[in-house]
Amino acid sequence: MSPVKSAWRRGIFVLLIIASLALLTVSFREAEAGPVHDVRHAFGSLLSPLQEFGARVAEPFQDGYEWFKSVWSAKKKAEQLEEQLDVLQGEVVRLEEQAEENERLKALLKLRDEGTYPEGAEFEVAQVIGKSPSQWEAWVRINKGSDDGLRVNQPVVGATPTVGESAVGKGLVGKIVTVDASTAVVQLITDTQSAVAGKIQGSRAEGIVHGSLQGRLLMDYVDRDLAVDTKRVVVTSGYGELYPADIPIGLVVSVGEETINMFKNIEVQPFVDFRVLEEVMVLLVPENALPGGTTATTLATPAGATQ
Amino acid sequence: MMERARLVAIVRVAALVAIAAVLQTLVISQVTILGISVDLFLIFTVIVALSWGPLGGAVFGFVAGMAADIAYFGPLGMRAFVYVVTGYSLGLLAGRFGARSLWMVLFYTLGPPLSPR
Numbered sequence: 001m002s003p004v005k006s007a008w009r010r011g012i013f014v015l016l017i018i019a020s021l022a023l024l025t026v027s028f029r030e031a032e033a034g035p036v037h038d039v040r041h042a043f044g045s046l047l048s049p050l051q052e053f054g055a056r057v058a059e060p061f062q063d064g065y066e067w068f069k070s071v072w073s074a075k076k077k078a079e080q081l082e083e084q085l086d087v088l089q090g091e092v093v094r095l096e097e098q099a100e101e102n103e104r105l106k107a108l109l110k111l112r113d114e115g116t117y118p119e120g121a122e123f124e125v126a127q128v129i130g131k132s133p134s135q136w137e138a139w140v141r142i143n144k145g146s147d148d149g150l151r152v153n154q155p156v157v158g159a160t161p162t163v164g165e166s167a168v169g170k171g172l173v174g175k176i177v178t179v180d181a182s183t184a185v186v187q188l189i190t191d192t193q194s195a196v197a198g199k200i201q202g203s204r205a206e207g208i209v210h211g212s213l214q215g216r217l218l219m220d221y222v223d224r225d226l227a228v229d230t231k232r233v234v235v236t237s238g239y240g241e242l243y244p245a246d247i248p249i250g251l252v253v254s255v256g257e258e259t260i261n262m263f264k265n266i267e268v269q270p271f272v273d274f275r276v277l278e279e280v281m282v283l284l285v286p287e288n289a290l291p292g293g294t295t296a297t298t299l300a301t302p303a304g305a306t307q
Numbered sequence: 308m309m310e311r312a313r314l315v316a317i318v319r320v321a322a323l324v325a326i327a328a329v330l331q332t333l334v335i336s337q338v339t340i341l342g343i344s345v346d347l348f349l350i351f352t353v354i355v356a357l358s359w360g361p362l363g364g365a366v367f368g369f370v371a372g373m374a375a376d377i378a379y380f381g382p383l384g385m386r387a388f389v390y391v392v393t394g395y396s397l398g399l400l401a402g403r404f405g406a407r408s409l410w411m412v413l414f415y416t417l418g419p420p421l422s423p424r
Binding site: 009012013016017019020021022023024025026027028036040043044047050051053054057 | 328329332333334361362365366368369373377378380382383384385387388391392395
């Protein structure tokens with residue numbers, strides 16, 4: 001390229017730069033009513049109808065793009081919320097379980113604080129980890145054993161949430177019949193092999209509370225001539241060297257008599273609902289505090305329970 | 308003959324600027340992608356600079372910049388200045404290094420729109 005042409009090109013370029021800067025300066029310094037502004041406004045007013053028309057024409061495309069964008073973000077948000085929902089549902093289940101466990105443990109504490117137990121008695125709360133598989137036997141396995149101070153024949157009490165805050169729902173569960181280092185088997189009072197010396201409040205009638213194959217709790221050896229009303233509370237009498245006195249057992253629900261039988265037929269509704277028993281409390285009663293003050297004897301292991 | 312060629316060039320520039328103004332105003336400026344709108348005036352300036360050289364790029368950049376200032380209601384002369392520098396520089400670069408390489412074309416095309424932002 002010739003030097004003249006190159007100089008001409010550079011000259012034009014410099015001229016355009018100067019013109020641009022001059023226009024820029026005028027544009028900033030000139031009043032709103034100046035000629036440069038007038039020219040710009042004139043061209044601007046020519047273009048503004050085009051811009052309005054363009055805005056209307058482009059609106060569907062603009063909205064379409066926004067629509068796709070919002071659908072995409074909504075989908076992502078929905079996925080995130082579904083994940084959060086799964087987590088929260090699991091959390092709700094866990095919290096509900098904890099709340100129910102809390103209620104049961106509070107009921108156990110109330111039973112411990114309000115009950116009349118031998119002096120020096122301590123308590124060991126244990127969880128039920130297994131139950132007897134058939135109606136021929138009634139026992140539960142708990143997650144505490146000899147390492148926790150449990151021994152055979154220690155009484156076990158419990159609370160179930162089905163009946164609320166009243167005394168009902170809390171009472172005698174049974175006794176320990178088998179114990180190893182970390183678990184123990186509790187024979188329930190509804191087991192056919194179980195026998196608890198009890199008395200009926202109000203009449204002071206005494207007898208033996210035992211289980212039956214039908215799963216009912218019966219009270220035997222109550223003389224026919226003693227007046228016994230239904231809805232009376234049955235508690236442990238303290239005889240028999242196993243259970244401390246005055247632990248609630250249940251309510252008298254029916255009283256019957258037979259001419260050939262010298263004792264009444266009494267059915268007792270246990271306070272504890274054994275179907276929903278999840279926590280129990282073992283009474284660590286000092287041996288000398290038990291009625292009679294002697295060491296309790298080991299009873300037979302219920303069928304199905306392992307030593 | 309020279310007069311006719313000059314006239315054709317002027318008509319071409321005017322037509323390109325008019326097309327850019329109409330398309331930019333009607334459609335392009337209405338649609339943004341991730342908040343960025345395409346600047347057709349600048350793209351045309353780049354194309355002209357690559358095709359016609361630095362002088363053509365600078366002259367077209369000036370006219371297109373003026374049109375863009377009017378269309379965008381910006382200070383008159385601002386874009387004209389930027390586009391003149393862009394058109395002239397790209398024309399020089401294309402004249403020296405050519406535009407045969409894909410990378411060079413990409414550099415010419417994407418560099419100017421990104422640099423002012």
